[in-house]
Each structure stands twice: as structure tokens, then as C-alpha cells.
Amino acid sequence: MDLSFTPEQEAFRRRVRTWIKANLPARERDAQPLDAADPKRLRVLKDWQRKLYDAGYVGMGWPKEFGGQGADVVQQTIVSEELVVARAPGLIGMMGILMVGPTLIQHGTDEQRRRHLPKILTAEEIWCQGYSEPGSGSDLASLKTRADLVGDEFVINGQKVWTSNAQFADWMFCLVRTDPTAPKHRGISYVLIDMRSPGISVRPLIQMTGDAGFNEVFFENVRVPRHNLVGELNQGWLVANATLAHERNMLGMTTRTQQMFNSLLRLAQSCQRGGRPAADDPVMRQKLADLMIRVEAMKYHSFRQLTDAIKKRSPGIGASVNKLVSTELNHDIAATALEVMGSYGTLARTSRHVLNRGTWPFEFMFTLGLVIGGGTSQIQKNIISERGLGMPRMG
Ligand SMILES: Cc1cc2nc3c(=O)[nH]c(=O)nc-3n(C[C@H](O)[C@H](O)[C@H](O)COP(=O)(O)OP(=O)(O)OC[C@H]3O[C@@H](n4cnc5c(N)ncnc54)[C@H](O)[C@@H]3O)c2cc1C
Numbered sequence: 001m002d003l004s005f006t007p008e009q010e011a012f013r014r015r016v017r018t019w020i021k022a023n024l025p026a027r028e029r030d031a032q033p034l035d036a037a038d039p040k041r042l043r044v045l046k047d048w049q050r051k052l053y054d055a056g057y058v059g060m061g062w063p064k065e066f067g068g069q070g071a072d073v074v075q076q077t078i079v080s081e082e083l084v085v086a087r088a089p090g091l092i093g094m095m096g097i098l099m100v101g102p103t104l105i106q107h108g109t110d111e112q113r114r115r116h117l118p119k120i121l122t123a124e125e126i127w128c129q130g131y132s133e134p135g136s137g138s139d140l141a142s143l144k145t146r147a148d149l150v151g152d153e154f155v156i157n158g159q160k161v162w163t164s165n166a167q168f169a170d171w172m173f174c175l176v177r178t179d180p181t182a183p184k185h186r187g188i189s190y191v192l193i194d195m196r197s198p199g200i201s202v203r204p205l206i207q208m209t210g211d212a213g214f215n216e217v218f219f220e221n222v223r224v225p226r227h228n229l230v231g232e233l234n235q236g237w238l239v240a241n242a243t244l245a246h247e248r249n250m251l252g253m254t255t256r257t258q259q260m261f262n263s264l265l266r267l268a269q270s271c272q273r274g275g276r277p278a279a280d281d282p283v284m285r286q287k288l289a290d291l292m293i294r295v296e297a298m299k300y301h302s303f304r305q306l307t308d309a310i311k312k313r314s315p316g317i318g319a320s321v322n323k324l325v326s327t328e329l330n331h332d333i334a335a336t337a338l339e340v341m342g343s344y345g346t347l348a349r350t351s352r353h354v355l356n357r358g359t360w361p362f363e364f365m366f367t368l369g370l371v372i373g374g375g376t377s378q379i380q381k382n383i384i385s386e387r388g389l390g391m392p393r394m395g
Helices: 007-023 039-054 073-085 094-107 110-122 236-251 254-270 282-310 318-346 356-372 377-388
Strands: 127-130 146-150 153-160 171-177 188-194 200-205 214-225
Touching (some): 007 073, 039 110, 073 282, 094 110, 094 171, 094 188, 094 236, 146 171, 171 236, 188 236, 254 282, 254 318, 254 356, 282 318, 318 377
Antiparallel strands (some): 146 153, 171 188, 200 214
């Protein structure tokens, strides 16, 4: 196994690093992820994505005919890594780029691709994901939001919940029930909804971080043109699964976990515990070593996934393993950071005594959400055991 990059790939990495250094303003490094609801901040994040797109670093893996670069998977990985290493803000249009965009490339009509793909890449239009409903999270296929076909329009009634970014999104890719008499997986359709349609109301939900990252979305007789259907009528489950596979890849950002662990090491060297650096405390050293072993194992697993992608082999359950391991590890790293900080770890971002701008308590709360979002750890374990290890289905 050769884990090194070729001289050409190393040269590409240097070019990307130089570009980021020249173009990412210092104040944007380490900006916390959920403050995009502020219109000024939203503008900054949209401009950042646009700049990256103009440089050829957004949608790199998309075919050229759809505005991408047709770049290989190693180049895409290098760009993602360099953005994380530079502590650049996450892309505001991530759900468009990694979820609905690839889904439209795979299942959309020419008209849908022409209308939506360019604005996804440039962040002119932001997307949100309307899957979860009250009572339909892990058991997504039980969703009840109704879409009745009346002439050339769907008339939509129902409610979505936990919809990230809905408060400023322009469009939603949404699962709706179009045949209530069919078995639950076969009566669902995938539609694109203009968030400015009459009859939609959005109510922000405040999370424990204090931010309103996600929302409830209500639909009351919302009219959606039939040509906004993606794939066949009642075949939305197939289309949705394509999107979910992209989401699990998106969440498994292993480089970010490595960065978090490195920050934890720096913290443990700078914070005192019992009159000496926390990193010298034998119990803490054991914890740090345990986390480091998990980070290394995750890193080599992600190399295996990269190899699969280069060789165009199906990722199988790899994306689920990645999602499970990296999100739980992020949360455990943040929990250890709070332990290192002692009572400082309990301070809110607004306190004048707060350490590291309150990043760690924020991360501790924020990363718990990532363990749940995109399919909980328990659901990932079910997928791994049933589809990967061939174990019998529960229940
Ligand atoms: C930060 C964040 C962002 C999100 N963003 C979005 C979004 O943009 N769009 C969207 O549609 N949704 C979003 N979600 C919702 C997310 O997809 C759901 O929260 C998730 O799928 C779990 O569903 P639930 O909350 O209804 O929990 P439930 O499904 O009610 O689960 C409750 C508990 O039971 C366990 N459980 C349930 N079924 C099983 C089973 N079969 N076997 C073992 N254990 C089980 C779960 O693991 C969990 O611990 C987001 C969630 C979070 C936290």
C-alpha cells in the first residue's frame, strides 16, 4: 500500500494552499458554523463560495457539462483537506453541492439541471432538505406530508421538522406522500419546492448551542408544478437514497476530526491540571492516547474509502462506518476538551472569562447534533450489521 501523493498531486496541493492563503480573510478562519441566519453573514458566506467556485474549487467532481471540473477524487480530497486545514468556513451551499446537485445529475430532467445546477454551484440559491417529520426521523419512509396531484400541480399539506437552513433557503428538496394506499416505500415522491411559494411558513427552533440552525416548516395548500418532480412519481425512495448516500459522505469529514484532535492536544499542553500541563497527567494521557488511536484508525479507513473511490468500487457500507466513527469521535474529543478545561468548560460564549472564544463548549453541543443528523449512530450500526455483516434484521 502506497499512501503517498504523486509529485503532480503535491504540486496541486501547494497551488490550492497558496490560493486559500491569498483569498481567505483572517477573520473568516474558525468562524462558527451556525450564524448564517444573519443576512450580513449569509452574504459573506455566499461570496466565499462564489470566490471558490470562480477558482474552480466547487463542484470539482461534477462533469464539465454541468459546470464542474470533471476533477478526479484525489484532487477533490486535496481541496477539502486544505480548506479544513486552513480553518475555512464550511460551504453555505453544501446541501446543494453534495446532495441535491448530484441527485439532479443522476435523476433530474435536462430542464431541472439547466435551471438549478449553475445557481447551486455559485451559491446564488441555497437549498434545504425536507425529509424528517414529527414521528418520521429514523423511520423516514413513514412520512405523512401529502402531495395530491391536481391537474399539472401538486397540492402539498403537512409538516417537516429539523430542517437546517430553511430560514434562508431558496429551495427545498422534499419527500412527500403521493400514494397513501401503496406500501410505505412505494408511495413517496421527491419534489423541488420554491421556499417562497404561498402557504409555506418557517418557524426556527433554538438548539442548545443557542443558535437556530434548524426549523419547523409548515405546508398549507402549497402548489408545486408537476415538472418539479425528480424521477418517477411514487419512486422517490430510490431518489432519496441516492441523496442519503451523498449526505453520509458529506458528514464523514475525517480531516476535520484530525484537526479537532490536534487542537485538543494543544489545549492539553496549555491548560494546567494539578499544577502541571494537563497533557502530563497520567489519566489524561491515557484518554488522549485512546482518542489518538481512534483518530488513526479512522484515517486509515478513510484511505481505504479513497482507494475504493479511485478504483470506482462501490463504497458499500464504508460511508456509514465513516459517519458513525467520525461524528462520535468529534463529540468524544470535545467532551475530553471540556474535561481538560475544568470549570472553564462550562462557560457560555458570552462570558468574559471564556477560553478559546468558547469554541469547545460550542463544539460539544454542536457535534452531538451531527451524531443524530443524517441517520443516528444506532441506525448506522443497523446498516453496518445488516447490509455489511449480513446479520439478521431486528424486529
Ligand atoms: C443537527 C441536525 C440537523 C438536521 N438537519 C436535518 C435537515 O436539514 N433535514 C431533515 O430532513 N432532517 C434533519 N435532521 C433530522 C435528522 O435526520 C433526524 O433527527 C434523525 O434522522 C433521527 O430522527 P428523530 O430525531 O426523529 O429520532 P427518532 O427516529 O425518533 O429516534 C429516537 C432514538 O431511537 C433510536 N432508534 C430509532 N429507530 C431505531 C432502530 N430501528 N434501531 C435502533 N435504534 C433506533 C434512534 O437512534 C434515537 O436514539 C437534523 C437533525 C439534526 C440533529
